[in-house]
Amino acid sequence: MKEKSSRRNSLTDHFSVLPYYLNSTRKPFRDEPPPVPGQISSSVLQDEHRRLYVGNIPPNITKNMLLQFFNHQMRILNLGPILECQLFTAKRFAFLEFSSVDDTTQAMALNGINLMGKYLKIRRPDKYQRPVVIQSYTSTYVDAKSPNTIYIGALPSFISDDQVKELLLPFGKLRAFKHVKDLQTGKSKGFAFCEYEDVGVTDQVVDALNWLQLCDRKLIVQRASLGAKKAQKAAHPSLSSTEVLCLVNVVTLDELRQEKSVDILKGIREECEKFGVVRSVEMPRPIEGEDVPGCGNVFVLFDSALDCQKAKEELCKRNFNGRAVITSYFDPEKYNRREF
Numbered sequence: 147m148k149e150k151s152s153r154r155n156s157l158t159d160h161f162s163v164l165p166y167y168l169n170s171t172r173k174p175f176r177d178e179p180p181p182v183p184g185q186i187s188s189s190v191l192q193d194e195h196r197r198l199y200v201g202n203i204p205p206n207i208t209k210n211m212l213l214q215f216f217n218h219q220m221r222i223l224n225l226g227p228i229l230e231c232q233l234f235t236a237k238r239f240a241f242l243e244f245s246s247v248d249d250t251t252q253a254m255a256l257n258g259i260n261l262m263g264k265y266l267k268i269r270r271p272d273k274y275q276r277p278v279v280i281q282s283y284t285s286t287y288v289d290a291k292s293p294n295t296i297y298i299g300a301l302p303s304f305i306s307d308d309q310v311k312e313l314l315l316p317f318g319k320l321r322a323f324k325h326v327k328d329l330q331t332g333k334s335k336g337f338a339f340c341e342y343e344d345v346g347v348t349d350q351v352v353d354a355l356n357w358l359q360l361c362d363r364k365l366i367v368q369r370a371s372l373g374a375k376k377a378q379k380a381a382h383p384s385l386s387s388t389e390v391l392c393l394v395n396v397v398t399l400d401e402l403r404q405e406k407s408v409d410i411l412k413g414i415r416e417e418c419e420k421f422g423v424v425r426s427v428e429m430p431r432p433i434e435g436e437d438v439p440g441c442g443n444v445f446v447l448f449d450s451a452l453d454c455q456k457a458k459e460e461l462c463k464r465n466f467n468g469r470a471v472i473t474s475y476f477d478p479e480k481y482n483r484r485e486f
Contacts, residue, residue: 195247196229198254201239201267209233212240219256224359224463225249241271248398251312255360258304285322288339290370294348295322298355299337299366310338313358316394316442316472317351319343339370346480354394354474387455390481391418393444394472402431402441411444418446421460422453430486440486445476 203212213231220227226245233240244250257268288295301310307325314320325338342348348369356367397410407429415427425447430440448454454475462473480486 196244196250197271198242198244198250199239199267199269199271200242201269202264203233203238203240203266204262204264205235205238207233207235207262209240215261216242216253216256219259220249220253223252223255225252248395251309255302255305255309257306286324288322288324288341290339292341293369293371294345295339295341295370296348296351297337297339297366297368297370297372300360300363301334301336301338301365302360302363303333303336305334313355313360314340314351317342317347317354350392350474350476354392354472358472387451387458388475388478389448389451389454390476390478391446391448391454391457391461392474392476393446393461394442394474396444396471397429397442399432399442402429407431414444414446417461418448418457421448421457423449425449428481428484428486443486445481445486447478447481 200212209231212233213228216228216231226249228242229245230243231240242253244253254268254270256266258265259268260266290297298310298313307323310325311320311323314323319342320340321343322341323338324340326335327333328335342351352367352369355365358365358367393414396414397407401407401410411427411429414429415424418424418427427447428440428445430438430443432438432441446454446457448457458473458475461471464471
């Protein structure tokens with residue numbers, strides 16, 4: 147008992163423990179035909195997309211201690227719980243299984259986090275197969291003086307280019323992107339710049355991502371032309387509200403292609419009606435061979451700007467299917483013309 151108590155105290159010295167109860171149950175079997183020889187089954191691929199390798203773990207750590215630490219971090223990131231942990235104590239590494247693919251991707255931002263004096267190495271498993279990237283070539287040259295260039299500040303030092311882009315790409319294709327890093331260490335200096343092909347989404351991105359909680363800090367997102375002196379002021383934006391709310395990160399392209407997208411749309415409307423009268427909801431769906439504007443986002447037209455403001459302030463604190471919801475105002479005229 148004394149040994150267990152000392153281990154528990156040594157762990158709590160490095161982070162504040164918050165209880166995290168796992169409500170999820172995992173089905174041990176799937177109704178899936180056996181894979182064709184030479185191919186990897188879809189269930190295996192899906193599992194690998196929800197798993198991460200964790201290396202350089204401290205010696206003598208237990209499975210429960212590791213779960214407790216990571217579930218605490220997941221709560222900070224406003225993500226779902228860890229479903230399973232495979233710990234290999236002798237070789238000091240583990241595999242973690244997450245609630246969703248999106249949670250897994252966002253948890254990669256924890257790479258380099260300190261646990262009991264050890265900096266953890268977090269990466270994809272060797273079996274992981276990257277999804278096909280639709281994003282076309284993005285220039286690394288960004289004109290900081292351009293009125294359409296966006297500054298993203300207060301980034302964690304361990305965040306990667308892909309992780310920053312995962313915050314930006316839901317709003318549209320990037321024309322240019324530059325993540326400023328230390329030349330010696332290769333770590334982020336804490337800020338990046340980007341510009342979208344559709345400059346019309348610039349204000350929407352700033353409104354949605356500015357002051358967004360990321361790990362232990364809040365992002366500062368603004369037009370780069372404002373200058374560093376105005377960054378603090380921009381951290382508390384006073385944007386005029388509209389009757390239209392845009393919800394980002396609530397639905398995936400795969401979900402939109404399925405029949406259950408109708409139920410998702412119904413659920414979103416019912417949730418929004420808790421804040422006021424909803425006149426209409428638009429959820430652009432993918433069309434084979436076409437680039438559908440706004441696909442992956444949900445647009446909600448409220449009866450008043452006040453109702454929309456209440457929904458925006460509350461829904462940004464929510465998770466939808468394990469994904470952190472991003473909210474922003476949208477131009478009513480564009481909504482009426484269906485220019486998403």
